[in-house]
Amino acid sequence: EAQVTQNPRYLITVTGKKLTVTCSQNMNHEYMSWYRQDPGLGLRQIYYSMNVEVTDKGDVPEGYKVSRKEKRNFPLILESPSPNQTSLYFCASSFGGRETQYFGPGTRLLVL
Amino acid sequence: GENVEQHPSTLSVQEGDSAVIKCTYSDSASNYFPWYKQELGKRPQLIIDIRSNVGEKKDQRIAVTLNKTAKHFSLHITETQPEDSAVYFCAASLNSGGYQKVTFGTGTKLQVIP
Numbered sequence: 620e621a622q623v624t625q626n627p628r629y630l631i632t633v634t635g636k637k638l639t640v641t642c643s644q645n646m647n648h649e650y651m652s653w654y655r656q657d658p659g660l661g662l663r664q665i666y667y668s669m670n671v672e673v674t675d676k677g678d679v680p681e682g683y684k685v686s687r688k689e690k691r692n693f694p695l696i697l698e699s700p701s702p703n704q705t706s707l708y709f710c711a712s713s714f715g716g717r718e719t720q721y722f723g724p725g726t727r728l729l730v731l
Numbered sequence: 732g733e734n735v736e737q738h739p740s741t742l743s744v745q746e747g748d749s750a751v752i753k754c755t756y757s758d759s760a761s762n763y764f765p766w767y768k769q770e771l772g773k774r775p776q777l778i779i780d781i782r783s784n785v786g787e788k789k790d791q792r793i794a795v796t797l798n799k800t801a802k803h804f805s806l807h808i809t810e811t812q813p814e815d816s817a818v819y820f821c822a823a824s825l826n827s828g829g830y831q832k833v834t835f836g837t838g839t840k841l842q843v844i845p
Contacts, residue, residue, distance in 0.1 A: 667833070675832070
């Protein structure tokens with residue numbers, strides 16, 4: 620089954636404790652992206668990747684890191700989480716930036 | 732960078748009526764405009780999209796129009812049904828130096844009243 624998976628789905632952590640949210644797709648998509656969703660602000664792009672080893676900042680990259688060592692995986696790293704990073708995070712993938720994006724199920728993060 | 736504004740933020744319509752959601756974008760280099768539907772507690776899913784070389788696209792009860800001169804695009808849903816109730820997001824994909832960045836609007840919560 621073609622899908623985008625994210626783990627964990629729910630996470631409660633404390634300020635400053637490094638965490639990684641994994642994202643994996645099995646559709647051989649080149650384009651992958653991370654978004655955060657906050658009430659009233661819609662979906663905001665954090666980082667995106669055009670292909671392996673090619674990444675660029677989205678609109679809200681501060682406090683986040685990404686890497687794209689393999690085509691199927693695009694982890695999101697929060698090296699020192701802060702409460703303002705409490706949000707719902709979505710990973711998405713597509714064949715290109717001008718193609719349908721397929722979203723993962725979301726990761727709800729609470730930073731205390 | 733790109734800025735996408737979406738209106739209205741909430742919309743209530745009677746079942747069977749039409750619904751229109753409008754978005755404007757700021758950067759003329761944007762060349763792809765998708766619309767996503769997000770039901771409560773679920774992930775966004777594409778419902779229709781339009782590219783910059785097309786003015787209108789239809790898919791059954793859903794249509795999207797694009798006015799490149801005015802930099803706005805709209806989603807039209809006809810004969811609305813209760814299952815159309817959801818949050819709808821527009822987006823603009825901007826080509827910049829070979830990179831393709833996507834900016835979403837803030838969403839429209841559509842309620843279809845039976």
